[in-house]
Amino acid sequence: MIIKTVAIYNRISRANNETDDVLLNHRTITTRLCESKEYKYKIYEEIESGGKFEERKVLLQLLKDIAQGLYDGIVVVELSRIARDNLYSQMIAKVLEENDVPIITPTKIYNLNDESDRFMFDVESMISSKELKAITRRMKNGKIEGAKRGEWIQGNPPIGYKRNDDKKLVIVESEAILVQQIFNYADSGYGIPSIVSKITGYKTANGKSFTTTAIYTILKNRTYTGVITYNAKDKKGNITDSIVTKNAHEAIITREQFSLVQQAVKGRMSGDLETRNRSRGMVLSTLKDLVYCRQCKSKMGFKKDSKQANAIYLKACKCGNRGVSESSLLVAFQKKFRFLERFYREEWQKALETTDTISKDSLVQQNEEMSKTLDKLNSKLKRIRSAYLEEVFTKEEYLSEKSNAESEIKKISDAKDELLQDIESLDKESISSQYESKIEKIRQINDIYNKEVSYKDMVEVNRLLKLMLDKVYYIRLTEKVTGISPSRKGLKVEQGDFIQILIASK
Incomplete structure (x- = not known):
């Protein structure tokens, strides 16, 4: 076999924490080998961390070039650099065998058309495949243990942090200031597009x-x-284990502010980011995006009067609930809003009285029950795997049972995580901070309402209201019950034009 022109294939895996230095070492070894043998060569290199065969673009191009007869051989540091997966190894071997292209390493030349060499290739490929599985398992366990120790093992850290030598996150002050600013804007009621601007x-x-x-x-x-x-x-993207480690690094945002921001974001979104619950455009009323029909629960919008420049109206609902002038709506709303501060103060007192007793005990008990359920589900998952290995289940039955169990584990793990946050937030300082914030916002709103409201004031009140209120339910009636008739034979009903408001706070 005459070998004149070869392709060098060098590959490293980021998943195995291999660096550019490793790639340089491999390049040095393979090029030195070619020069010592006086081969002409072209280098093919890629950084690949497992993945699917079709994602290995450089290797696929190399195989195409080999099929076109461009090379007499392929040079690698070791067989495992071609592929560790046994199936992929056999696919590559088929192309090399059909084109009579040997694999050249520093220790041996594998002619895949020779029975002895092919046997050695198959054995070493099988060993590499088993090693890959062992390495993958060790790495997975290592990441889980690292996460439990509070190490960052998930790629690039989020803005505001960097990873230090012990793999822990440390704050980058200049970036952390920006993160705090973003959370402060959200906490103050600014929408995400406004924050971007x-x-x-x-x-x-x-x-x-x-x-x-x-x-x-x-x-x-x-x-x-x-x-x-x-x-x-797992390989299919199903979550098999969820690790949550608290106090892993210095916080940029307090848990209290994070919780408040989640409420603010949720108030502006319905579901995912793509589905907005707030409309854009000019603020025609301090109640923009807050008014909902009390009959059909649909959102109701405002419009300008085409004949009167300064007149604003709440549009009629599609269900027949009549609209009303914005000024009349505000009068009815403000009557209800006056009682909101008293309501918050009463709720504040109740929360403080139950913080260390009933509420917290109940949540702790729920957490314990969830932990027991998780233990049972994890045991069930092990039994499912054992049953499959003992051929009690078919592959389809196993995958179905496995998927259902993992889905339940994920659901309960997420709920347990949220519950732990609730338990941690049940302290008097946190509760007081949240209610003081709400009462301060009410004071700011009342101060603005007590003067002539400018457009800037209107926008500010609307922003503050969205932080506290979920919805303002509205209905317009032609009659209402005002008491019991003097004869006590029925209810006393008054005829007229009435607006009823119901405030749903967050």
């Missing part, structure tokens, strides 16, 4: 401008509260 000029870690998606991701990231959350997944 306010931080124009700042760049993400990869040098791009912030988008609504990037801001939404930051606001939903619990890492900023000092928590590490790691979800271990």
Whole structure:
């Protein structure tokens, strides 16, 4: 066999924590080998961390070039660099065998058309495949243990942090200030598009401008509260283990503020980021985006009067609930709003009285029950696997049972995590802080309502109301019950034009 022109194939895996130095070493070894043999060579290199065969673009191009007869051989540091997966190894071997292209390593040349060499290739490929599974299992377990120790093992840290030598997150002050600013804007009631416009000029870690998606991701990231959350997944992306480690690193955002921001974001979104619950456009009323029909629960909007320049109206609902002038609506709303401060003070007192007794005990008990349920589900998952190995289940039955059990584990783990947050937030300082914030906002709103309201004031009141209120239910009636008739034979009903308001607070 005459070998003149070869392809060098070098590959490293980021998943195995291999660095560019490893790639350089491999390049040095393979090129030195070619020069010592006086081969002409072309280098093919890629950084690949497992993945699917079709994702290995450089290797696929190399195989195409081999099929076109461009090379007499392929040079690698060792067989495992071609592929560790046994199936992939056989697919590659088929192409090399059909084109009579040997594999050249520093210790041996494998002619795959020779029975002895092919046998050695198959044996070593099988060993590499088993080693890959062992390595993958060790790495997975290592990541889980690392997450439990509070280490960051999930790629690039979120903006505001960097990973130090012991794999823990440490704060980057300049970035942390921006993160705090973003949370403060959200906590103050600004919508995500408004936040994007306010931080124009700042760049993400990869040098791009912030988008609504990037801001939404930051606001939903619990890492900023000092928590590490790691979800271990199988090859199909199913979560097999969920690790939550609290106080893993210094927090940029307090848990109290994070909780308040989640309420604010939820108030502006219905479901995912794509489905907005707030409309854009000019603020025609302090109640913009808050009014809902009490009959059919549909959202109701405002419009300008085409004949009177300064007149604003609440539009009629599609179910027949009549609209009304915005001024009349505000009068009815403000009567109800006056009682909101008293309501919050009463709820504050109740919360303080039950914090260390009934409420917390109940949540702790729920957490214990969830832990027991998780233990049972994990035991069930082990039994399912054992049953499959003993051929009690078919593969389809096993995958179905496994998927159902893992789905339940994920659901309960998420609920347990939220419950633990609730337990931690049940302290008097946290409760007082939340209610004081709400009462302060009511004071600010009343101060504005007690003077002539400008457009800027209107926008500010609307922003503050959205932080406290979920919905304002409205209905317009032609009669209402005012008491019992003097003869006590029925209810006393008054005829007229009445507006009824019901405030649903957050």
